[in-house]
Amino acid sequence: MNSTKTSSQDSDWLYEIKAEKKLLDFNFKEIWRYRDLLVLFVKRDIVTVYKQTILGPLWFLIQPLFTSVIFTLVFNNVANIQTGTVPSFLFNLAGITAWTYFRECLTGTSGTFTKNAGIFGKVYFPRVIMPMSVTISNLLKLGIQLSIFAGFYIYFVASGKDISPNANLVLFPAYVFIMGMTGLGLGMILSSLTTKYRDFTVLITFGVQLLMYISAVPFPMSEILEKKPEYFWVFKYNPIAQIIEGFRYMTLDTGLFTWWGFFYALGFSLVVFFMGLAIFNRTEKSFIDTV
Amino acid sequence: MNNIILTAQNISKQYRLGVVGTGTLSHDLNRWWASLRGKEDPYLKIGAENDRSKKAETDYVWALRDINFDVYDGDVLGIIGKNGAGKSTLLKILSRVTSPTTGTIKTKGRIASLLEVGTGFHPELTGRENIYLNGAILGMTKAEIREKEEEIIEFSGCQLYVDTPVKRYSSGMRVRLAFAVAAHLEPDILVVDEVLAVGDAEFQKKAIGKMKDISGNDGRTVLFVSHNMAAVKSLCTRGIVLENGKIAFEGGTDDCVSYYLSKKDNDATETFPIKFDEGEISKFVVLDFIGNNSNLLLGERCSFELNLRIKNPKSTRINVRYQVFDKDEKLITTLNTFHLNANKVLEKFDQSFVCFISKLKISPGLYDLGIQILDLNSKKVLYQNDVFSEVVVESGDVFKTGKIPSKENLGVFLSDQTWQIK
Numbered sequence: 001m002n003s004t005k006t007s008s009q010d011s012d013w014l015y016e017i018k019a020e021k022k023l024l025d026f027n028f029k030e031i032w033r034y035r036d037l038l039v040l041f042v043k044r045d046i047v048t049v050y051k052q053t054i055l056g057p058l059w060f061l062i063q064p065l066f067t068s069v070i071f072t073l074v075f076n077n078v079a080n081i082q083t084g085t086v087p088s089f090l091f092n093l094a095g096i097t098a099w100t101y102f103r104e105c106l107t108g109t110s111g112t113f114t115k116n117a118g119i120f121g122k123v124y125f126p127r128v129i130m131p132m133s134v135t136i137s138n139l140l141k142l143g144i145q146l147s148i149f150a151g152f153y154i155y156f157v158a159s160g161k162d163i164s165p166n167a168n169l170v171l172f173p174a175y176v177f178i179m180g181m182t183g184l185g186l187g188m189i190l191s192s193l194t195t196k197y198r199d200f201t202v203l204i205t206f207g208v209q210l211l212m213y214i215s216a217v218p219f220p221m222s223e224i225l226e227k228k229p230e231y232f233w234v235f236k237y238n239p240i241a242q243i244i245e246g247f248r249y250m251t252l253d254t255g256l257f258t259w260w261g262f263f264y265a266l267g268f269s270l271v272v273f274f275m276g277l278a279i280f281n282r283t284e285k286s287f288i289d290t291v
Numbered sequence: 292m293n294n295i296i297l298t299a300q301n302i303s304k305q306y307r308l309g310v311v312g313t314g315t316l317s318h319d320l321n322r323w324w325a326s327l328r329g330k331e332d333p334y335l336k337i338g339a340e341n342d343r344s345k346k347a348e349t350d351y352v353w354a355l356r357d358i359n360f361d362v363y364d365g366d367v368l369g370i371i372g373k374n375g376a377g378k379s380t381l382l383k384i385l386s387r388v389t390s391p392t393t394g395t396i397k398t399k400g401r402i403a404s405l406l407e408v409g410t411g412f413h414p415e416l417t418g419r420e421n422i423y424l425n426g427a428i429l430g431m432t433k434a435e436i437r438e439k440e441e442e443i444i445e446f447s448g449c450q451l452y453v454d455t456p457v458k459r460y461s462s463g464m465r466v467r468l469a470f471a472v473a474a475h476l477e478p479d480i481l482v483v484d485e486v487l488a489v490g491d492a493e494f495q496k497k498a499i500g501k502m503k504d505i506s507g508n509d510g511r512t513v514l515f516v517s518h519n520m521a522a523v524k525s526l527c528t529r530g531i532v533l534e535n536g537k538i539a540f541e542g543g544t545d546d547c548v549s550y551y552l553s554k555k556d557n558d559a560t561e562t563f564p565i566k567f568d569e570g571e572i573s574k575f576v577v578l579d580f581i582g583n584n585s586n587l588l589l590g591e592r593c594s595f596e597l598n599l600r601i602k603n604p605k606s607t608r609i610n611v612r613y614q615v616f617d618k619d620e621k622l623i624t625t626l627n628t629f630h631l632n633a634n635k636v637l638e639k640f641d642q643s644f645v646c647f648i649s650k651l652k653i654s655p656g657l658y659d660l661g662i663q664i665l666d667l668n669s670k671k672v673l674y675q676n677d678v679f680s681e682v683v684v685e686s687g688d689v690f691k692t693g694k695i696p697s698k699e700n701l702g703v704f705l706s707d708q709t710w711q712i713k
Contacts, residue, residue, distance in 0.1 A: 017387055017396040037427035044413055044424060051415040051456075122410045123428055124387035124402075196319075285390035288383070289306060 031126050041133035046140060060144045064100055068092040075218045083220060085162050086252045090152055095217045097149050098179065098247040101142040102240060103208055105183025108134035110190040110204050113287050120288060127284040128277070131191070135184045142176070153251075168250035168257065174266070175247055181269035182239060188276030192283035196290045215240040220248070221256050236261070239268040294364045294399075296512050297480060302358040302394035304380050304536075305351055354380040355536045358394070362480070362514065367506040369527035369544060370516045371551050376533040378516045382406060385482050385514060400479020400512065403430050407484070409469030414458035418449055418468055421457050425472045439475045447471035474501045481505065482514045502526055503693060520548050520588065521686045521695040545581055552685070553585030567664075567674040570601035573641070575662070577682055587682060589696070589705070590689030593651050595626065597644045599664070601673075604637035608667040611644050616659045616677065623653060623703055634667055654701035655686040 031038075050056045068089055075081045076088035083091040109131035113120065116130055156163060194200045214234055216224070221235050235241040242261040249257040307318075355377045362368050372378050383389045385396065386404030411428040412421050422443055426436040436443075444453050447468040449460075457465060483502065499522055506513045506526060517523050523530065523544060530547030532540040540550040564571040575598070576584045580591035587593045601607055613626040626646050628634050635642075661677035686695055689705055696705070 012399060013397040014399050014401065015397075017384065017390065017398070019391050019393050019395075033432075034427070034430075036433040039433075040424050040427050044416065044420075048413055048415040119411045119428065121383075121388055122406045123404060125428060125430065288389045 027126065031129065031132075034125050034129055037125060038129050038133050038136070041129065042137045042140070045133060045137035057144070060141050061148050064093060064096045064145050065148065067096050071096070071218045081219045081223055084254055086254050087156050087161055087163075090149075090156055090163070091220075091248065091252065091254070092218065093149050093152060094248045094251050095244050097142070097145045098175070098244050099212060099215065099217045099240075100145065101138055101176070102179045102183045102243070103212070104138045104141065105135050105180055106187045106190075107204060107208060108138060109184055109187025110194065110200075112187070112191040113195045113283065114191070114201070117288065120284075128280060131184055131188055131280070134187075135180050138183075139176070139180065149251075163252055165251050166249070166253045168246070171246070171250055171262070174262075175243060175250070178239075178265050178269040179243055181273040182243070182265075185269065185272030185274070185276035188280040189272070192276075192279045192287070195283055195287040211240065214238055215244055217244055220254065221245050225256070237264075239265040295361050296364045296366075296400055297362040297396065297398040297402075299358055299360050299396045300394055302355055302381070302384060302391045302396065303353060304355040304377075304384060304389075305392040306354050308352055353536050355384075355391070358533075358538055360531055360538065360541065362512060364512055365510050366529055367513045367515060367527045369523040369530040369547065370514060370533065371520070371523055371530060371547060372533035372539075377536040378533055379484070380536075381533070382482060382484055382514075382516050398480065401430065402480045402482055403476050403478035404482040405429075405473050405476070405484065406482075408473050409465060412457055412465065412469060415456055417456055418447075418453040418460070419444075421468070422472055425469065426476075429473065429476055430478065431476065435477075443471045443475050446474060470498065470501075474505075478511075480512045480514065482516075484516050499526070499695065500693070519686075520552065520586075521688060524548050524588070525688045525693055525695060548588075549579055549581050549583045549585055552579060552588075553583045564600070565674075569603070569607070569666070569673050570599060572597065572662075572664075572674065573600050574598035574643075575680065577660070577680065587651055587684045588687040589651055589653070589655055589684055590687045590691070591651055593648050595646045595648075595660075597662070598641065599637075599644065600641050601637055602640075604640055604642070606668065607673075608634055608636045609642075609644075609673075610634045610665040610667050611646075612663040612665070613646065614661040614663070614677065615653065615682065616661060617703075618657060618659070620659075623658065650689075650707075651684065652689065652705045652707075653684050654696075654704055655684045655698045658682045658684065 050059050053059065055062065071092040072088045075092070076083065081088075112127070112130045112134075120127065153163070190200050190204060212218075215238055216235050221232075221241060224235055225232050235245075242265040245255045246257055246262055246265070249255040358377075358381065360368075370378055370381060380389075382404070383406075384391050386402065386406060388404075388406075409425060411425055413424065416424065419440070422440060423433065423436050427433065444450055447464075447470070449464055449468050449471075452460060452464065457468070460468070502513070502515070503526060505511050513526075515523065515526055527544045530540075530542065530544050531538055532547050532551050540547055542550075563575070564573045574596070576596050577587065578594045578596060579585045579587055580593060582594075595613055597611060599609065601609065609628075611628045615623045615625075617623055626648075628644070658681070659678045660680045660682050662674065662679045663672060664674040665672050686698060688695055690708075
């Protein structure tokens with residue numbers, strides 16, 4: 001009687017809490033059960049950012065617009081960087097829109113553990129919900145920013161500029177996916193490291209700024225090839241530069257696009273994402289002890 | 292009904308002492324190197340017992356060590372222990388906030404933990420929005436919350452403010468709203484920290500009352516972590532006492548409470564026998580409701596037992612008087628053989644005097660017990676000490692109504708009372 005009882009019990013445990021860690025413990029079933037939480041976090045992120053501001057969601061538009069204006073002034077008018085037939089302002093807006101999405105995903109997720117230590121220390125839910133919600137809410141912000149990009153695009157076309165997207169535009173979802181995955185992956189790695197070593201918080205703030213310059217955001221990659229070919233490899237092997245350049249290529253038909261660059265960025269994003277997930281899973285089990 | 296719903300096997304948790312600094316990286320590398328070679332974590336072998344009074348010899352400490360227990364369906368298990376005994380660590384492991392260093396917990400039900408109310412409340416969101424957010428964080432689905440939304444709002448008593456941002460709420464309102472959400476959680480196993488009972492007296496009562504509903508009426512399995520003995524006694528069916536990270540005692544609630552109280556810093560007792568001219572006190576103990584030498588509980592039985600050895604027993608008529616003083620040296624009450632006509636001519640050399648109190652009604656607190664021994668024949672005080680022993684009275688379910696009085700504003704003692712409302 002006793003033995004049958006034990007054997008039947010062994011089979012129907014709902015879950016186990018234990019010390020051993022699986023490398024990739026991505027429990028889709030559990031995340032699905034918490035999908036409502038994911039939606040609520042996204043909603044919270046969007047709704048609360050500009051509460052009690054006068055301009056409200058307009059801030060989502062003001063940021064890229066003003067950055068583009070400054071970039072156009074500094075890089076194109078003062079530093080005299082050429083953007084070909086494409087209006088410099090639109091060139092910059094394209095780069096900034098794509099870059100902002102990546103940057104927000106990265107910085108947003110990199111604070112996951114330290115910023116949410118309060119919640120994580122009190123209640124359990126699949127931790128990965130948090131960085132996922134950041135990526136999704138940034139996707140919505142990207143949507144808003146793309147609409148302003150589209151608006152200016154139409155304005156420039158109407159005013160007779162010779163610009164048009166090319167067939168690569170079908171890759172648009174793939175680019176968004178690559179940016180999201182890279183940002184999320186890197187962010188998860190950084191957030192895990194920050195729980196123990198706070199050095200990384202410092203690194204992120206200025207590292208992201210520097211990364212923008214070596215990702216060819218304010219200038220085309222051809223400019224580097226022309227003026228400093230010996231440093232071109234930095235941009236060639238920087239997946240972010242490949243993404244930015246590819247984004248501008250498909251929307252404005254300008255820049256250096258190679259399929260090699262596209263698959264390189266895609267491969268990089270997947271590797272980084274799964275690495276990030278593995279490290280994140282390891283960290284989430286006991287980060288509360290070291291944070 | 293009596294199926295095991297949760298079992299903990301060899302749960303241990305190791306913590307590193309000191310700050311995360313330069314040593315951390317080298318230890319991390321050592322660990323990594325050991326795991327590469329397929330060896331055991333070198334730092335698991337060392338580690339001090341979780342005893343705060345001693346200075347640790349290593350950098351590692353075991354907050355919990357080899358904890359094993361089973362929880363049956365419908366149990367209300369009290370986990371009690373002093374500060375630092377490992378209660379909170381166990382709670383964190385049970386609620387999956389952190390993972391154990393070794394061991395496994397297997398469970399058949401969904402665990403929801405209430406280590407705090409209002410986790411994840413966002414000040415900018417309205418009450419209603421926060422109900423959804425907080426509910427989802429605690430593991431409810433949107434549909435479940437929608438079903439209970441009105442009930443939650445009503446329970447919280449915040450109908451008027453439910454569409455106002457929570458940052459405009461008073462702290463009391465926020466706690467009420469948060470508790471209302473928590474109270475409508477329906478997991479298979481509920482893990483509750485006593486911090487829940489923080490807040491004003493009214494809120495505490497509400498929290499304890501709701502806990503009783505959950506465990507009693509709904510028959511839900513509850514793990515209740517506390518060092519409030521009164522709450523444990525009124526809520527739990529079984530208990531575990533943790534001491535220095537290990538299970539020191541396991542059993543029925545009464546035995547657990549008594550064990551815990553007896554372990555409570557009562558070490559500084561007098562050394563017996565205490566001699567005086569005509570004899571000696573060979574023993575004196577304060578016994579709680581089940582006869583252990585420990586702290587006393589309000590509303591429960593207790594007794595004071597004195598053993599005397601008098602040199603000339605036949606010629607002395609002994610009068611024993613206990614006096615209870617509060618910490619301002621104010622006399623609270625007297626227990627006297629004289630008033631009860633219990634003065635006695637001793638028959639033998641060794642005699643014990645036991646004073647029974649059927650229901651202790653002194654309000655909770657710390658008291659001094661004085662003893663006076665008088666010979667009525669010679670009218671001579673044989674022995675007197677007004678601070679003979681310390682007595683601790685803890686709050687309890689004095690009126691057997693489930694309402695445990697808080698220590699404040701009780702006055703000196705509590706009367707038995709009946710109410711007639713016309």
